[in-house]
Amino acid sequence: MITVSFFIGIYIFMLAAFAGWIIIGRVPAILHTPLMSGSNFVHGIVVIGGIYVLLQAATPLEQSIGFFAVLLGAGNAAGGFAVTERMLAMFKISGAPVKPHYKHKKA
Numbered sequence: 001m002i003t004v005s006f007f008i009g010i011y012i013f014m015l016a017a018f019a020g021w022i023i024i025g026r027v028p029a030i031l032h033t034p035l036m037s038g039s040n041f042v043h044g045i046v047v048i049g050g051i052y053v054l055l056q057a058a059t060p061l062e063q064s065i066g067f068f069a070v071l072l073g074a075g076n077a078a079g080g081f082a083v084t085e086r087m088l089a090m091f092k093i094s095g096a097p098v099k100p101h102y103k104h105k106k107a
Contacts, residue, residue, distance in 0.1 A: 036084045043077035
């Protein structure tokens, strides 16, 4: 049975999707790498939440939905890290020596 709360949930989902599309579309290219890192963090939280919900699942249908949610969330997080690594590699100068992030103290 379709209830009013179902339509409210669909409305909130559509509003969030549209707002996300507008916001992401206006992000300058230089900020996409930090944005990807932040989304990887969020996907990690989604995977942890999916595991928690999966542990609470009672029926086989709930267990299979939870399993696929964790599987897809983990794949999305791993793919995000791979894309972020490729984007960061574009900013590296080829053939340049790697500088350490710390300075040695001379005795």
